[in-house]
Amino acid sequence: MSQTAPSPDLVTVNIDGQEIAVPKGTNVIEAARKLAVDIPHYCYHEKLSVAGNCRMCLIEMGMPAVDPATKAPIIDEATGKQKVNWIPKPVIGCGTNVSPGMHIRTTTPMVKDARESVMEFLLINHPLDCPICDQAGECKLQEQATGYGRGYSRYIEPKNVKPKRTVLGPRVTLDDERCILCSRCIRFSREIAKDDVLGFTERGSYSTLTCFPGRELANNYSLNTVDICPVGALTSTDFRFKMRVWFLKQTNSICTESSVGANTVVWSREGTIYRITPRQNDAVNDTWMTDSGRMLYKEVQAENRLTRPLVRGVAVTADAALDAATELLRSAQPGTVAIVGSGRSSVEEQFLTRKLAEALGDKVGAPVSVVSRVGEGDGLLLSADRNPNLRGALITGLIEALPPTYAPLAALAAAIEAGEVKTVISVGEDLAEAGLSAEQLAKVSVIYLSTHANATSQAAAVVLPTLTVFEKSGSFVNQQFRIQKFAQAVPGPAGAADDLATLSALIAIAGGGRGGPVSDRNAVPNGRVETLWKALAAEVPAFANVTYQEIPDDGLLLDATPYASLPFVEGETLHHKPTTPISPLNERATTSTAA
Amino acid sequence: MNLKPETLQRIDEVITHYPVKRSATLPLLHLIQEDVGYLPEGTAEWVAAKLEIEPINVHGVITFYPMFRQKPIGRRHIRVCRTLSCALTGGYKVCDTLKEEFNAELGEVSPDGEVTIEFVECLASCGSGPVAMVDDELHERLTPEKARELAAQIRAESAIRASAAAASA
Numbered sequence: 001m002s003q004t005a006p007s008p009d010l011v012t013v014n015i016d017g018q019e020i021a022v023p024k025g026t027n028v029i030e031a032a033r034k035l036a037v038d039i040p041h042y043c044y045h046e047k048l049s050v051a052g053n054c055r056m057c058l059i060e061m062g063m064p065a066v067d068p069a070t071k072a073p074i075i076d077e078a079t080g081k082q083k084v085n086w087i088p089k090p091v092i093g094c095g096t097n098v099s100p101g102m103h104i105r106t107t108t109p110m111v112k113d114a115r116e117s118v119m120e121f122l123l124i125n126h127p128l129d130c131p132i133c134d135q136a137g138e139c140k141l142q143e144q145a146t147g148y149g150r151g152y153s154r155y156i157e158p159k160n161v162k163p164k165r166t167v168l169g170p171r172v173t174l175d176d177e178r179c180i181l182c183s184r185c186i187r188f189s190r191e192i193a194k195d196d197v198l199g200f201t202e203r204g205s206y207s208t209l210t211c212f213p214g215r216e217l218a219n220n221y222s223l224n225t226v227d228i229c230p231v232g233a234l235t236s237t238d239f240r241f242k243m244r245v246w247f248l249k250q251t252n253s254i255c256t257e258s259s260v261g262a263n264t265v266v267w268s269r270e271g272t273i274y275r276i277t278p279r280q281n282d283a284v285n286d287t288w289m290t291d292s293g294r295m296l297y298k299e300v301q302a303e304n305r306l307t308r309p310l311v312r313g314v315a316v317t318a319d320a321a322l323d324a325a326t327e328l329l330r331s332a333q334p335g336t337v338a339i340v341g342s343g344r345s346s347v348e349e350q351f352l353t354r355k356l357a358e359a360l361g362d363k364v365g366a367p368v369s370v371v372s373r374v375g376e377g378d379g380l381l382l383s384a385d386r387n388p389n390l391r392g393a394l395i396t397g398l399i400e401a402l403p404p405t406y407a408p409l410a411a412l413a414a415a416i417e418a419g420e421v422k423t424v425i426s427v428g429e430d431l432a433e434a435g436l437s438a439e440q441l442a443k444v445s446v447i448y449l450s451t452h453a454n455a456t457s458q459a460a461a462v463v464l465p466t467l468t469v470f471e472k473s474g475s476f477v478n479q480q481f482r483i484q485k486f487a488q489a490v491p492g493p494a495g496a497a498d499d500l501a502t503l504s505a506l507i508a509i510a511g512g513g514r515g516g517p518v519s520d521r522n523a524v525p526n527g528r529v530e531t532l533w534k535a536l537a538a539e540v541p542a543f544a545n546v547t548y549q550e551i552p553d554d555g556l557l558l559d560a561t562p563y564a565s566l567p568f569v570e571g572e573t574l575h576h577k578p579t580t581p582i583s584p585l586n587e588r589a590t591t592s593t594a595a
Numbered sequence: 596m597n598l599k600p601e602t603l604q605r606i607d608e609v610i611t612h613y614p615v616k617r618s619a620t621l622p623l624l625h626l627i628q629e630d631v632g633y634l635p636e637g638t639a640e641w642v643a644a645k646l647e648i649e650p651i652n653v654h655g656v657i658t659f660y661p662m663f664r665q666k667p668i669g670r671r672h673i674r675v676c677r678t679l680s681c682a683l684t685g686g687y688k689v690c691d692t693l694k695e696e697f698n699a700e701l702g703e704v705s706p707d708g709e710v711t712i713e714f715v716e717c718l719a720s721c722g723s724g725p726v727a728m729v730d731d732e733l734h735e736r737l738t739p740e741k742a743r744e745l746a747a748q749i750r751a752e753s754a755i756r757a758s759a760a761a762a763s764a
Contacts, residue, residue, distance in 0.1 A: 196648075196651060196652070197651055198651065199651035199652060199654060199655040200655055201654060201655055201658035201659075202658050203658075203659050203660075210651075210654075211651070212639070212649070212650045212651040213654070215651075
């Protein structure tokens with residue numbers, strides 16, 4: 001056949017007159033998407049099996065005509081091209097895989113008629129109360145009704161009455177009247193979450209989405225059903241009726257829950273975050289994320305958020321706090337300052353933490369510990385390493401080996417007990433939680449950069465409030481050694497300073513301790529991510545050819561080979577297979593600081 | 596689930612008829628209903644465990660088919676046709692008469708526990724309507740009078756059964 005694609009794995013199809021070569025096995029919706037031809041659909045989801053029950057994606061399909069006997073192409077004499085035998089009835093796009101020479105039409109009267117009819121059927125029993133529906137503004141039914149709805153109903157019969165405000169689980173609320181029975185949530189629960197609790201009961205127009213009596217939709221991925229619900233049937237109990245989605249600003253971010261680094265969108269308005277949803281990245285998290293990761297925004301306005309610098313527990317100005325830090329660092333004997341860095345810090349912060357360590361030490365630099373967080377991985381999107389950026393600490397040179405998975409601060413504790421360490425700078429790590437006892441904390445002066453108050457902030461000499469991941473920009477390196485950017489979604493609270501500015505100030509102070517001018521601490525030359533990346537590119541070999549602006553939205557894969565022999569704790573997750581043997585320490589790690 | 600040994604045996608046997616266990620959902624539900632008279636609570640879980648699927652999949656099947664009962668019925672099951680031919684020839688009157696005779700609500704067990712009367716769709720005997728089935732036995736060309744006779748017959752049979760039971764006890 002003349003239209004067969006040159007590569008055996010590619011199939012050439014003709015959609016609305018345009019030819020495109022797509023991989024074998026692609027369905028018509030996906031093939032059309034590549035040509036920016038939109039085929040409306042509800043039940044089809046690219047990451048789930050094909051159900052073909054909504055019928056919204058009906059299209060016209062034809063195949064090149066061949067003589068049944070000789071298999072020779074039949075040529076249309078008028079055009080000189082091979083004739084196309086159009087199938088007299090529409091077919092569904094989601095359930096139709098491309099085949100060589102296939103012709104698709106999506107703009108014909110038959111297709112329009114089919115879409116309008118399907119819309120009319122779907123709207124028979126669907127409540128038309130969009131103004132009070134929480135899905136309004138991001139509802140596929142509403143969207144397609146604009147294109148294919150009649151504008152008025154031909155039905156005078158009353159609509160079906162079904163259960164409303166059903167509590168499906170701790171985080172999901174169901175309105176059955178709005179459900180269009182697409183079964184996406186059922187397929188997600190069965191195929192992705194592996195928690196098959198949802199199903200349809202009854203029949204025909206009485207069909208009702210339910211959880212099996214006595215069970216609930218409680219798995220850690222339940223909120224993904226809310227994301228993929230095309231209508232307002234499944235809603236997030238946390239978010240529903242809090243805010244109209246069109247008022248919300250969307251900011252790309254990265255989930256900090258674990259080293260998976262799920263790509264996210266943070267939805268905020270006027271400095272308040274309302275929800276977090278997954279952002280598609282087919283190499284990391286597909287279109288999913290955990291429920292627990294979505295709740296992390298609550299930390300922004302938590303009761304114990306630090307909003308004032310503290311010196312020995314007394315609220316002071318930022319200047320006074322830095323003065324106190326200056327005094328502490330200047331009076332410290334050389335070699336008695338230790339640093340606790342964090343796998344939760346961004347790449348940029350880890351780089352500056354390393355700089356700070358170098359500035360503090362005479363020749364070798366101050367000793368740096370990093371706190372490991374090991375939990376149980378779920379094999380999907382929650383990895384065993386609950387630090388989002390442990391690999392960043394390796395790449396930036398903050399640490400050279402992996403921190404011990406058990407009792408990560410044991411060495412520091414011993415040094416404190418031995419009187420070798422008198423001052424500890426903690427970059428965001430709760431030292432008490434990480435294993436230092438109250439007595440050990442009492443023996444040292446702690447300079448603590450932190451977002452929240454805790455036992456360490458109470459014991460610290462100087463507390464410098466910093467920002468959460470939602471209030472700053474930067475990057476993380478996930479378990480695949482993929483560097484991914486996150487952007488500032490909301491401003492930080494007054495009184496909290498950007499981590500980079502604070503670290504730069506401390507570096508200036510430490511440098512001053514060796515004779516440099518202390519007043520430089522306010523200049524913070526590396527306080528901005530973009531500026532800092534010039535230094536990162538110059539000093540970190542892995543970033544030699546990288547600029548911050550050029551890191552794509554779906555991340556940039558870095559060379560992992562230098563670290564191939566390290567015993568990372570992660571097991572297999574959705575898009576990550578560990579290359580190194582799992583750390584034998586992992587089993588003992590349950591008593592460490594895992595969340 | 597308190598099933599007779601022979602039902603359990605038939606269940607184990609019928610599962611082997613299918614390439615995938617899940618396909619045996621319907622036959623299993625029929626066997627349980629035949630044995631118990633209805634599908635008692637816990638059926639979905641029991642069948643699901645037997646077929647290595649999740650209970651929601653069985654629950655969907657049970658609620659899909661109206662012939663699967665989730666509540667006990669009376670000793671006799673009366674099904675009156677209400678599809679067009681029977682409706683035109685007086686099926687509703689027949690049904691009303693039976694309800695009156697047994698003082699029963701549609702779909703409920705009569706107060707004496709004797710019958711459950713239900714409307715059903717076509718019983719495939721449109722030429723001889725109105726028709727009704729008492730358990731597996733078809734009654735044709737019914738009239739209110741014939742329905743009263745039928746009721747009397749059911750009660751008589753019940754009385755015989757009761758006295759036989761009393762005698763043997």
